[in-house]
Amino acid sequence: MDTDEHVIEVTGLHRVYEGGFEAVRGISFHVDRAEIFALLGTNGAGKTSTVELLEGLASPTSGHVRVLGHDPYADRALVRPRTGVMLQEGGFPSELTVAETARMWAGCVSGARPPHEALEQVGLGRRANVRVKQLSGGERRRLDLALALLGEPEVLFLDEPTTGLDAEGRRDTWELVRALRDRGTTVLLTTHYLEEAEGLADRIAILHEGRVAATGTPAEVTAAQPSRITFDLPMGYFLGDLPPLAGLGVCDHEVDGRAVRLRTRELQRTATELLLWARRAGVELAGLDVRSASLEEAFLGIARDATAPHTKEYAA
Template structure:
């Protein structure tokens, strides 16, 4: 096995999944996840995230293409792969009459070399709820229990499906800190999430799925760089947009004016902002409310989805 294969804990090559009736949910995607990396798989509803993750978890064989987790086929060699992975599903479906500790002990009995139950519960902040029945837990506490069970086997690879759904702000940030700590300790994490802020904060790299294909991939910074940056400010009293330097010459793609508020979109944030500030200094005026920032992952996500959905021009034939 070469160095590249050792580093790529998850390898997906031209992956396809077709359901009965011919619906193609995953249409030939390729990506990899390195050891001790957090990789986010994003997409709108129906984009193919769940179908892809199920193949990575070994729940079904791919219709076409190749999947390898820790160098093995997760479906064909499930007995080898499963003990080294942890899975946090969107809903655990645990017996409601069992206590938190009983549920964890039951799950630990199905895991090879499980860590102590108390330790797993402490990782997610549930140690004081160990004797509470599952039916008495809040939605956020149930998500914490889902995560604790996924961590029982001290997995090398951790699949997290919407890990912070139902958590309050504090619980979400606690989970983020835990995911970072796991990554720093060598765990490879693949997560799906609808919280784009979560992906932007946690992910080392990500891929955005749209209609079964990868529409964009890279680090969060690389993906957001594909979309224009924003600058907004208030025009000084007595000045109009026409008094500004020619916007096209500043690298501005589009502009919008509402009263005295000006919004610009540019792919050259530093140059555009610098030229505006130099103009304001020469004019001896202040640009009140000046705000300059790169596109957020949410803006990039929405922009990429719009671009991917736009109808393609028809080819003309002679």
Template sequence: MDNDEHEHVIEVTDLRRVYGGGFEAVRGVSFSVRRGEVFALLGTNGAGKTSTVELLEGLAEPAGGRVRVLGHDPFAERAAVRPRTGVMLQEGGFPSELTVAETARMWAGCVSGARPPLKVLGLVGLAGKTGVRVKQLSGGERRRLDLALALLGDPEVLFLDEPTTGLDAEGRRDTWELVRALRDDGTTVLLTTHYLEEAEDLADRLAILHDGRIAAAGTPAEVTAAQPSRITFELPDGYFLGDLPPLAELGVSGHEVEGRAVRLRTHRLQWAATRLLVWAEQAGVELRRLDVRSASLEEAFLGIAREAAEAAGTKEYAA
């Protein structure tokens, strides 16, 4: 194994995917994933997440660009890549009449060096469902089975496409704990998810796709730091927005007022909050319903999607 493969087990450069009719779903995507890292691909429906992941899994050949998984082309060198990877699709499509244990044993027969099926079923919380037919499982239980089968080969790289869809809160948390344990054992995990809390909690790094391109990438903290934090409160009785310290001095980049409620946006949260509270103390007033918080990944995601859409609209208008 060379040093490059040791450091980056997934490398994507200017990746493109075109469907029939000329629709370009992936438009020059580039990113890399380190060994033992959880990397999340986020984006609205149609952003290109699943199209990108299918190219990484070797299910289709790129229309352009380059992709390497464990140092190999996953499409042209599938035999070298597939035994070392696990794939959890959005829908497994397993025979409905087989039991959970029968399904796991059948799948284990197709996997090189498979782990004991019952042990893996226990990892995902299906130890008590081994005799139940697949058609009798709930949607969340089927997702657990999908995950179990992806883990049977003890993969070095694990692809998870919407892994917690259909799970209740407890099942989602259990899955998060399992993903963390896999990462801690050295498994590289690439996941797509619509749950931004999931990405914020699990991902070491992430990329946000919009219209087939990467609109933002980095750690969750880096991505959210690019968006303004907010301070909300109610104006004291008898006071108006103009009675506050000048917003420019507070480092405020934008604001909204609705009745007595004020929302300030700032990239200098501590500075703005400190000076606002000093002013309130000196004025002898209380800022009711005060809420001071950094941007969440959800706010960053919505802001990035909005900015990307506005930029695309501007370019289209200019053309």
């Protein structure tokens, strides 16, 4: 199989539930081999409905899904042995030990590797004889991940993989996912932690009301949002004393007392002109803060824009 091919392909995908609710409304995207792809969206955006179709748990109402070149629903016997799935909640018997749970799950996986290897990989080797009910929430998430890795999958679906983990556990999981990617595993994840998507994913797609509202690398998606500059007006000065904002490249602004927030798509030019004005005026801009947009701002901007007519797609 060519390493440059799309491992996951979604084209014109629709999913309509009984009663007529359309959860997924004609979305298209692809995921390349050895890529970490994050599917983001607010509650009800269609993430879970989309991932279930990718995992072969249901058939699309219309459109096409291909995983490793096959229909994951019609060709489930061909696709399932080559994929791993980490659900939001495993629901394993609480009285079994970690090792017993791993052995039980390995019996359901084609070509499973020794369970203790997967447990060691996620840092649960020393907890092998502990009952599942005695694990912390973060340890249960590690167990869920270990079981998803038993078959050494070519494609790994991760649903909220770091929920319940502390900061150290989250960083460890990120490093593990990156290592899997570097060894050739394709990873599709959903997460509510936007900093996780920003730091971990090679590309992202943001779903909104069942449609793909934006797709690209995290940097490309955030670059489409205005940067911001905040500062306090010097005593005796008013907003009108600044150079004309439009001439500074400012596209929006807010004033709260003496606090000013400018939004600009030309951050360097705006910041430079503002500082040159302050130097000429001989004043200090107290509380000056200059920063590019974050993925969170991009996400919230898309979530607020319920009437966006079409997808914003960014390419390097």
